[in-house]
Amino acid sequence: MSNFLSGFKCLSCGKEYKKDYSGYICTDCGSNIDAEYDYKAIGKVFSVESLKENTDKTVWRYKPLFPFNDIKYIPPLDMSLTPLYPFSKLREDSGMDEVYIKDDTRLPSGSFKDRASSVVMAVAAEKGLSVVSAASTGNAGCSWACMGAASGIDVIIYVPKTAPRAKIAQLRVYGADVRIIDGNYDKAYDLCVKESGETGCFNRNTGYNPFTREGKKSVSYEIWEQLGFKAPGSVFVPVGDGNIISGVWKGFRDLKELGLISRIPELIAVQSSKSDAVTRTTEKISDRDIDPSEIKLESISATTVADSISVDLPRDGIAAVRAVLETGGKAVRVDDNDIIKNIKYVAASTGVFAEPAGVTSVAGLRELAASGGLDDIREPAVCLLTGNGLKDVDAVLKEKD
Numbered sequence: 011m012s013n014f015l016s017g018f019k020c021l022s023c024g025k026e027y028k029k030d031y032s033g034y035i036c037t038d039c040g041s042n043i044d045a046e047y048d049y050k051a052i053g054k055v056f057s058v059e060s061l062k063e064n065t066d067k068t069v070w071r072y073k074p075l076f077p078f079n080d081i082k083y084i085p086p087l088d089m090s091l092t093p094l095y096p097f098s099k100l101r102e103d104s105g106m107d108e109v110y111i112k113d114d115t116r117l118p119s120g121s122f123k124d125r126a127s128s129v130v131m132a133v134a135a136e137k138g139l140s141v142v143s144a145a146s147t148g149n150a151g152c153s154w155a156c157m158g159a160a161s162g163i164d165v166i167i168y169v170p171k172t173a174p175r176a177k178i179a180q181l182r183v184y185g186a187d188v189r190i191i192d193g194n195y196d197k198a199y200d201l202c203v204k205e206s207g208e209t210g211c212f213n214r215n216t217g218y219n220p221f222t223r224e225g226k227k228s229v230s231y232e233i234w235e236q237l238g239f240k241a242p243g244s245v246f247v248p249v250g251d252g253n254i255i256s257g258v259w260k261g262f263r264d265l266k267e268l269g270l271i272s273r274i275p276e277l278i279a280v281q282s283s284k285s286d287a288v289t290r291t292t293e294k295i296s297d298r299d300i301d302p303s304e305i306k307l308e309s310i311s312a313t314t315v316a317d318s319i320s321v322d323l324p325r326d327g328i329a330a331v332r333a334v335l336e337t338g339g340k341a342v343r344v345d346d347n348d349i350i351k352n353i354k355y356v357a358a359s360t361g362v363f364a365e366p367a368g369v370t371s372v373a374g375l376r377e378l379a380a381s382g383g384l385d386d387i388r389e390p391a392v393c394l395l396t397g398n399g400l401k402d403v404d405a406v407l408k409e410k411d
Contacts, residue, residue: 014052015077018043018220021329023303034218039303042326043220044260045077049267058239058270067091069125069228075264076129077224083135085128085160087118092229094236094392099359100372104379108390110242111372112233113362118160119180120398121318121368122226122254123153129225130214131157137212140164144214145202147195147250147317148177149367149397154214155184166211168198174317174402194312196322216253217326223257230261233392234271241265243388244276244339248370248396249288250319252330255279258394259333276388277339279330280374282314282346285321288330289341295331305331315346315405318367318397340383344373352376353399353406363399371395 018027022041027033036043056074064071069089070081078084093113101109117124127150134142143166144154151167158165166187169178172194181188191198199215206213216222234241241262247255255277262274281289290308307327312320324330334341352369355376356362371393378384399406 012079013077014048014074015045016048017046019046021302021332022305034213034220041328042217044329045220045224047075047264049264053268056268061235069128069232072228072231075227075231076132077221078129078132078136080136083132085131085157087128087157087160089117089124089128091232091236092116094233095360095362097360097393100375104375104384106384106389106391109375110390110392111356111360111362112229112392112394114229114394114396115362115364115368115398119149119153119156120401121149121153122229122394122396123150124156125228126150126222126225126253126257127153127157127214130219130221131161131163133221134163134212135161139212141166142212142214143168143202143206145169145195145199147320148173148181148401149318150214150216151186152177152180152184155181155186158186159184168202170194170198172317174404176401176403180401194322195320199325215325216251217256217329222253223260223326223329226254226257227261227264229394230258230265234262234265237390239270241271241273242275242390242392244278244391246278246280246371246374246391246393248316248319248367248394249279249281249330250285250321250324250367252288252324252326254394254396255333256326256329259329259337274337277333277337278374278387279334279339279341280370281341281343282316282319282349282370283343284314284346285312285316285319286310286343287321287324288327288334289343291327291331292334292341295335300335302328302332307331316349316366316370317402318365319370342374342377344370344377348377349373350405356395357399362395364395365397365399365402366405368395368397368399
């Protein structure tokens with residue numbers, strides 16, 4: 011078996027690299043790179059008809075669009091397609107006709123990050139690696155440790171000491187080498203890059219490793235297929251580092267390149283007002299045709315209770331900003347207390363218990379509804395729920411009246 015990866019391209023300056031490039035970022039400008047594929051070849055084996063005939067109900071039904079060669083390298087855990095639920099309460103409250111939630115709380119480690127970790131771990135296994143690393147506020151690390159445990163690969167995780175206790179416990183039970191950092195996520199990220207570079211350890215860091223985006227994009231394929239092989243009008247995405255929204259964008263770009271959709275959905279980046287670097291950057295750019303090399307990311311001091319999206323400098327920020335601008339989307343801020351209130355709102359209305367970052371997408375849609383900002387949002391709208399509420403039960407107790 012083989013893959014259809016054709017090379018890489020810098021998301022900022024456009025420099026191109028061959029498919030055997032083993033680096034992580036652009037050697038010219040230091041920005042993140044994006045995997046590119048031979049869509050003509052993929053189109054010969056991947057279609058609506060082939061999917062209808064495919065009895066595999068896991069993400070691996072989309073194998074032609076992943077960057078590893080053989081399915082034997084995937085972690086042996088169940089990566090079944092996650093549910094897309096109609097959200098009748100939100101539909102009624104917002105005045106929209108068609109609203110859904112995509113429930114990724116039920117993936118193996120309890121978060122959306124398993125989409126990335128399963129694909130990147132398959133790449134690592136195919137390379138014959140025995141030790142890998144990552145920095146995380148919790149979910150990405152838990153996901154990476156989970157996939158490493160299943161694959162028999164040792165995992166080193168750099169995590170800030172402020173990470174929720176449940177996530178640190180989850181890291182430890184998976185057997186990871188947990189390195190707690192006296193600082194925030196950004197410090198953990200930089201230390202991981204430094205030490206991994208010195209030791210040659212394979213680094214999963216969000217955005218820094220281009221294959222993280224290649225795993226996260228699978229959510230777009232699922233939504234498209236679950237809507238009857240049609241793209242939604244808009245997707246609301248919790249945003250911190252920017253890698254989830256860049257993955258959603260990549261997935262729909264793949265489908266458009268294959269001629270399977272005619273238009274990419276509007277991507278709505280939702281951030282806490284206490285971690286809003288992507289929103290600030292987007293607001294400063296009025297020209298949606300701006301050259302990517304001219305995008306200058308804002309850096310802030312993040313303090314949000316939604317730890318999974320608490321980031322000073324978004325490490326996949328340029329792609330996130332492009333995802334919003336190039337799809338005609340928006341960037342939305344929400345208050346931390348509104349995020350916490352939406353945990354109960356979602357759970358009591360749908361039976362899905364999500365963590366603070368996980369419900370931020372719903373908080374964003376409700377914020378637009380309250381401010382009259384839904385008029386130009388395309389339907390159907392899909393809100394991504396990205397993490398299980400049991401990962402941070404203490405957050406529920408922080409709700410204020």
